[in-house]
Amino acid sequence: MKILVTGGLGFIGSHTCVELLENGHEVVVVDNLNNSKKDVLDKIKKITGSDKIKLYVEDVKNIKALDNIFKENNIECVIHFAGYKAVGESVKNPIMYYENNIVSTINLLNVMKKYNVKKIIFSSTATVYGEPKSCPVSENFSTGNTTNPYATTKYMIERILDDLYKSDNEWSIAILRYFNPIGAHKSGLIGENPNGIPNNLMPYILKVAAGELPKLNIFGNDYNTHDGTGVRDYIHVVDLAKGHVKAIEKISSENGVKVYNLGTGIGYSVLDIVNTFIEKNKVELPYEITDRRPGDVDEVFSNPTKAKNELGWEAKLSIDDMCVDSWNFKKNNI
Numbered sequence: 153m154k155i156l157v158t159g160g161l162g163f164i165g166s167h168t169c170v171e172l173l174e175n176g177h178e179v180v181v182v183d184n185l186n187n188s189k190k191d192v193l194d195k196i197k198k199i200t201g202s203d204k205i206k207l208y209v210e211d212v213k214n215i216k217a218l219d220n221i222f223k224e225n226n227i228e229c230v231i232h233f234a235g236y237k238a239v240g241e242s243v244k245n246p247i248m249y250y251e252n253n254i255v256s257t258i259n260l261l262n263v264m265k266k267y268n269v270k271k272i273i274f275s276s277t278a279t280v281y282g283e284p285k286s287c288p289v290s291e292n293f294s295t296g297n298t299t300n301p302y303a304t305t306k307y308m309i310e311r312i313l314d315d316l317y318k319s320d321n322e323w324s325i326a327i328l329r330y331f332n333p334i335g336a337h338k339s340g341l342i343g344e345n346p347n348g349i350p351n352n353l354m355p356y357i358l359k360v361a362a363g364e365l366p367k368l369n370i371f372g373n374d375y376n377t378h379d380g381t382g383v384r385d386y387i388h389v390v391d392l393a394k395g396h397v398k399a400i401e402k403i404s405s406e407n408g409v410k411v412y413n414l415g416t417g418i419g420y421s422v423l424d425i426v427n428t429f430i431e432k433n434k435v436e437l438p439y440e441i442t443d444r445r446p447g448d449v450d451e452v453f454s455n456p457t458k459a460k461n462e463l464g465w466e467a468k469l470s471i472d473d474m475c476v477d478s479w480n481f482k483k484n485n486i
């Protein structure tokens with residue numbers, strides 16, 4: 153199938169392109185390089201040995217550019233990753249987040265409609281659940297009580313997609329709610345390497361281990377968890393990418409709006425991650441316990457059984473793999 157991947161050179165997008173090519177799909181990427189680099193394209197080609205991938209350096213907000221991409225390519229399905237994703241930045245600049253994430257999606261859907269392409273996979277997040285009432289979190293838990301504008305944009309787009317299907321039952325939509333993606337491709341060629349000071353745990357750990365930052369701040373050790381530090385559902389990005397391939401199979405065989413959690417179902421604490429990282433990679437990782445980060449909750453982990461039952465997908469890679477592969481990528485890209 154010929155698949156348009158928006159944000160296809162980003163962290164999750166690039167790993168998904170690899171899996172798509174390895175499963176015989178053709179890929180057209182649209183990416184404005186806002187948070188990615190052009191050479192990722194060559195790395196995807198190198199990993200897969202395939203050149204069935206084409207890049208348009210364009211912004212998804214540019215409806216003319218999108219129209220041209222659909223005109224030039226026989227797109228059959230879209231995977232929509234492109235979007236801003238930094239929680240703190242979204243709190244400081246909500247208009248920028250609402251404009252970028254919502255406008256680009258509306259433009260994309262308009263152009264898809266024009267070209268009669270009605271299959272889409274949307275990159276959503278577990279943060280649409282807000283502070284979940286209990287764990288594990290299932291897809292039927294309430295959503296929308298979000299705690300920052302980034303999460304609200306994801307929630308709003310989920311609602312837009314829902315309404316779209318209600319208006320036209322020919323649409324076939326998968327909404328994938330990611331838990332905490334970390335890790336990197338085994339080759340060490342692609343991974344996550346944000347500019348500046350990272351917000352998320354693993355990118356921060358990588359910079360500390362590489363000596364680029366002095367120490368990790370562990371945000372609180374008085375949570376109601378086994379060691380007092382926050383518990384999350386970390387998932388290897390390669391497992392996550394494979395979930396998209398399965399979702400394509402699903403939406404190709406039936407219409408509707410399907411929502412799936414993509415997580416492992418296992419919660420690990422910050423200290424579990426830190427200790428595994430040190431032990432498996434034999435590196436030093438100075439850290440200090442500091443105050444809680446506002447808005448953080450004790451624990452969030454998924455119930456991933458719906459994806460297992462309906463997509464035939466489950467996460468296979470372990471926390472050891474996640475720590476080793478993350479560091480392998482970082483070492484290659486210091």
Ligand code: UDP
Nearest residue numbers: 351352353356369370371382383384422448
């Ligand atoms: N965390 C931390 N230090 C950091 C970044 C994160 O202790 O520098 C903790 C955070 O409090 C949470 C966990 O690591 O318990 C995961 O945080 P992240 O921002 O990666 O994901 P999210 O909170 O969005 O699930």
